[in-house]
Amino acid sequence: MKRFLTVVFLLLSFGGVAFAQEVAPAAPVVSVEQDYHLGVADKVRILVYDEPTLSGEFLVNANGSISMSLIGDVRAQGRTASDVAEEIRAKLADGYIRAPKVSIDVLSFRPYYILGEVKKPGQYPYSSGLTVLNAVATAEGFSYRAGRKFVYVKRAGELKEQKIRLEASTLVSPGDTIRIGERFF
Template sequence: MKKKILAMAFALASLALPACAENYTLRPGDQLNIVIVQEQDISSNLQNSKETPYTVRPDGTVSFPLVGQIQASGMTVDQFTRYLRDGLSRYYVEPDVTVNIVQLGGVRVHVFGEVKKPGTYELTKGHTIMDALGASGGFTWDAAKKKVFLIHQDDTNKAIKINLNNMLKTGNLKDNLELKEGDILYLTKNGRIDFARDIVPFLSGAYMISEIKDNND
């Protein structure tokens, strides 16, 4: 029975879609549908945006006719909408600007240790620890589910300890943290963990993989 419950949990995790909150900030890879309306629909005069979404470039920018290059990465949808509206107001009277995210960009995370398919995975931004574990096939029977470590790329000296066992038993998902670009998830074996021996070797390897991929994109 426990096996079936765990299998279902990871199947659901791999299918789950992240919710777009109001404070979601744009990032490279996000695709935006932009519609501008004023007396007549002027979107087609700028670009056929209903058919061709605007993509946030790797450097975080979006180019829009008349407004120019916008540093969109880090803006919320509302902030980006206001920026566009202000820029277009120089050419149109009170333009009605609507911006929707049609597809979220991805984040690369590295899953190592006691999982069935360790490796680097690209997940949609907003996905969580459970989603990454689902993508990597779930944990092995040797995994110490009370000792899952999350390491952020911008703070490799600190490992956040996650009690996956508690999450699965209680359904309390407060520790099911959203993953960021370059995050490492490491599932230890049952037994004592040695950070220097068991985790540090994966840090340089993971970021080397990321650097190589970036240079070849």
């Protein structure tokens, strides 16, 4: 009997290894689409190849610009990173550097804001793929008076907030203001 149990144990132990399935690799980090428009408080890394003194990390200032040595201010607000990189390239090529190569990466996005019936309303850092429910969780959840059917979202650059049905897939964008309303009963 002991021998039988030993054989069964060994078969189960090694059988589990033989039939184990490979774990799928982690999903790649999702980046914001190429058409993301820069705004105030976005932090970017600008690389001018073979020119370390011009490369570095820059913040889009309150005027919506990035200040660089040699070429001065470059308007960034409302433009894509590739558009800004092309303007920097053109300005550097205009008498400063022959055939410059410029790339821009967004390091951190402008924050989003959550207001209303959450436990800790305020400003929070944006991360790619953020949903309204993630934002509520970051603000430590709904208050006891929170309405949980609709949410009000004011997108960056828009004047009016939109009333949106609260769903798990509702995405937040950098600079959004989310307001959780009060329920009536």
